[in-house]
Every structure is written in C-alpha cells, then in structure tokens.
Amino acid sequence: MKADISVFWHKAQEMLKGLMALLPNIILALIVFTIFVHIGSAIKRLVKHLTRHYRYARNLGMVLGRLAQGTTVLVGLFISLSIVIPSLKAGDLVQLLGISGVAIGFAFRDILQNFLAGILILLTEPFQINDQIVFKGFEGTVENIQTRATIIKTYDGRRIVIPNSELFTNAVTVNTAFENRRLEYDIGVGYGDDIEWTKQLMMEVLLSLDVVLKNPAPDVLVMELAESAVKIRIRWWIKPPRRSDALDARDKVISAIKQKLYVENGIDLPYPTTQILFHDQTEATDGDRSSQREGWPAEKAHISKSISIGHAQRKFIEVQHDHNKLVNRKNYL
Template sequence: MKAEISTAWDKVEAMINGFIILLPNIVLAIIVFAIFFYVARTIKQVVRRLTRNRRHARNLGMVLGRLAQGITVLVGLFISLTIVIPTLRAGDLVQLLGISGVAFGFAFRDILQNFLAGILILLTEPFQINDQIVFNNFEGTVENIETRATTIKTYDGRRIVIPNSELFTNSVQVNTAFDNRRIEYDIGIGYGDDVNLAKKLMLEAIHSVDDVLKDPAPDVLLVELAESSINIRARWWINPPRRIDYLVSRDKVISAILQKVYVENGIDLPYPTRQILFHDQTEETDGDRSRQREGWPAGSCEVPKPRRLSDALWKLAQMRSERNGNQIFNDISSNSNK
C-alpha cells in the first residue's frame, strides 16, 4: 500500500516539476498570444477604416476586418503552441491544418463557396446596395449584400434571398449601373400613310415630354414591314434610370405619340389583317401541283384572282343542284327503260 502511494506521489511530483519547468514557456506563450490578439483587433479596425470610403459597401470592411483578425489570431495560436510544446513543429501544424481544412471544405462546400463569392462581390462591386438588378426571373432593388447571400426587394414588395455563388457565376442585369437609360417602343402605322410624316410627328411628340433627355437625342427608326403595319421604333433616354422613372416616362411618351400622331393627324392605327385562300383540292387533282390553287398554281406565271367566300358558296350550291338534277334524270331514265 505504501509502495502504491509512493508511486502515485512520485507521478504527482513529476507533473508539478514539469509544469514548473514549462511555466515560463506558458507565460511567454500567453503573452505572445495576447500580443497577436491585440494586433488582430488593430488590423480589423485599420481594414474597416480603409474600406469605409467605398461607396455603398457597408459590409465590406466588417467582412475583411473579421477575416484579417481570424487569420492573425490563428497565426498567434500556432506560435504560442510551438512555444509551449517545443517538440511541435510548424510543419506538423500546417499538415494538420491541411487535413482538417480538406475535411472542413468537403463538409461545408456550399457555405464556403457562397462566402468566397460574397467577398469577391463586395470587392469587385458589380452591383451595389440600392441598385436595381434582374437575375433570372427576379427583379428588384438590392437591400443588402452579405457574405452568404444577397437580398433584393421586388417591386411588388417581396424579399428574395439569392446565394452569392449563383450571382457570381451567372449573368446579372444591372439597370442602374449608369446615369442614363434608353427606352424604346415599336409603333405601327398603315401602309397607306406617309412614313416620313409619321416619323416627324413622333419626334415632335417625344420632344414635347419634359422627362426625355436632349442629349443623347431621341430618334425614330423604321424597323419592320409587318403583315398589317409598318413598324417604327421610337427611342429616347431618361435620367435617373430607376424603374419608376422608366414607367412614368414610357407612359408620357406613348400618350404624347397617340395624341399627336393618331388623334390630331389621323395616321392609321392598323388592326391585324389576314387573307384566307381556299385550297382547290379534290380527288381528281390530288397530288397535281399544277392544278391546285394554293397562293397560285406551280409553274404558272399568272397570279390567280382571289375569290370571295360568297362565290365559293354559290359555286358549291350550283354543283349540288346539278348533281341532284342529274340524279333525278337518271332515275327517270331507268324507270322508263323498265
């Protein structure tokens, strides 16, 4: 019993002696770690101050500051461990960090991907807070850019949360990236109307709207000869380029064109017109393209005249009448022969 107590006491004494021997190293490690911790806080504040002047990037300084602080604290922890445990080499720590980093990366791949994408978005600023963007089927105003996701508020009052990795790897349309924005609208006139006069009236109507910029100047272009109308495209610029300004300016310009072109000057606003051609196809002419009327017969240089529906119905009635008359005549002839 005394031997066991003696052995236990020897072990306790060895532990105490080892702790006393390591005590200077522990104190030094704590001091070194405290210095690194203080330096990390200072770096965080410096980074936040340097990024404070970046317009609309209120989260950038906080994210980069925390990242710099974390890296500095981690380096201080490694140095402190090597002071306390002299046999622990930096290579072992790096190797351990690499193995654990790979496992951590596989486990939190999506989170890390969104985090890195968020940092890159905050650094490069392809869009900023209060910008109006279009992403896939979502359109609205950017509310916040965080390290994991970006939130936008749609024009009908909904909040959409989009992961940063999707925003960074896909196309995003930024409607408010520049000061000016161009609007265009296609307007149809009749084929019998004067195109030059219509274009002149449209330009006058556009210039009469106060919201339209004089520079760049608005213009009107003939863009299409459609089935029922001649389409002219009106184009003009506005500032600011936000959604509400876009809608208001479009409303004013279209109303001015409607009043100036169609109401005051009587330019035709054509309705869609379709022409129906009957295809003369019977069993007798089936497969004979030279005898079928579809637009006009193949191989014929003469364009056939279009027939009215009433003429076709009248011809059909005549054919039925003749068929009935022939049937009656055949019946009478067969009865007389009997």
C-alpha cells in the first residue's frame, strides 16, 4: 500500500515539474492568442469602416470582416499551440484540423448550413437591414442579419429569429424592395346604381388624396357580378412602401370613398343577402318540374305563392300536433 502511494506521489511530482517547465510557454501562448483575438476584432472594424459609405458593399464588408476575424483567430490558435508544444509541426496541425473539421461537420451540420446560407444572403442581398419582409407566418422589420440567423421585429413588438437556411431556400416577400407599393381594395355597390358614375366618383376620391401617387396613376376596375353587389376594385400606389404608410393610406382611401359614395351621393353599399325558397314535399305535384315550388318551374303560371318562415313553422307545428293526436287516439283504442 505504501509502495503504491509513493509511486503515485512520484508521478504527481513529475507532472507538476513538467507543468512548471511549460508554464512560461503557456503564459506566452495565452498572450499571443489574446493579441491575435484583438487583431481580428480590429481588422473586422476596419473592413466595416471602409465599406460603411457604400450601400451595396455594406453586407460584403460585414462578411469579409467576419471571415478575416475568424482566420486571424485561427492563425493565432495555431501559433499558440506551437508555442506550448514545440514538437507539434504545421503538418500535424493541418492533419488535426482536417480530422476535426470532418467530425465537427457531421456534428454541427445544421449550424454550418445556416452559416453558409447567411454568407450567401449577405453577399446576394435579397433583403437588407431595415427592410420589411414576410416569411411564412412572420412579418416584420429586419433588425440584424447574422451568419447563423436573421432577426426580425414584428409590428406588435416581438422578436423572431429565423435560421438563414430557411430564408435562403424558401420564398420571402420583401415589401420595401422598391420605392413604390400598390394597394387594392374591393367595394361592392348595388345593382341599381350607375356603374360608370360610381367609378368616376371613386377616381375623383383617389386623385384628391395626398397619400395616393398620381404617377403611377390609380385605377378603378369592375371585377365581379357577385350575389349581392357589383364588386369594384380600386388600386393605388403609395410612397414610401412601409407598413405604417400602407395602413394610413388604406384608412384615408376607404373612409373618403365611403363618405363620397354613401353619404354624399346615396350609392348603395349592400351587405350580403340570402333568398330561401320553401318546398312542401307533401304536395301532389312533388317531382313535377313544371309545378313544384322548389327552384324555378318552366311555366310561371303554375308557380304557387311563396310562404313566409313563420307560416311554414306554424304549419309544421299544426301537422305535428295532428300527428300526435292520431297516435294518442290509436294508443287509447
């Protein structure tokens, strides 16, 4: 037992002596690595500073800065390892990096995929910071484009983090990609109103509002003969195309058109209506397409008068009451 303790104590002393011998190298390696980390940060800031005045090179500067910082830190790590372990050669480091890279690639495949997608997004610029985008069920303003994910702020004050691989491989709507944006809205008017006059009134409203651009010009189009109304679509352009401007323009346009059509000119803005036809299937003419009340018969002279809902309900109650009386009478007998 004493021999085992002495052997253990001897090995511990040798390890401590080896650590003390390597301590200056370890301290020097830490200093060198810290210097390279600071150099990488300085290079990143320098690249971003040089490209900050160029709108289309801003994202490119961000990518180059991050890559330069990562490369500088990696070189500092190699130099620090060679200081701590003098026998470690550059070829061994490259071989170790290759094996580690394969292992890391399998372990962090999704992270690397998002990283590459983030670099491609920064280089191709499908959208930029402060753009307003729509992605699947999310809509908001782009706050930051990182190499792993893109961060957007929704209009109700929430933060959404979207992986870059999702953004790069799926459709994204950029609402602020261009200077102008077109809005549209459907309005239903009565069948008895003059369509051309109604369209003229709508166009007057659009041309009188400051939020509506005159070039491109707005337009008014008849879109559909619906069940209860004639659907007329108004389309107009706004600038700038941001969400708040779109909501403000929509509010002013719809309010002004309602005032102009309904209040000032008495044009009908009907709500949906439903016509119900009742058919008594106990009639002798049931199944006769020329006489039945269901649908439209071939000969209008044979059409029976339609009945109201209340009358139909009362008739049903009377029939049900007579039926119950007949059943009770049979049971009594």
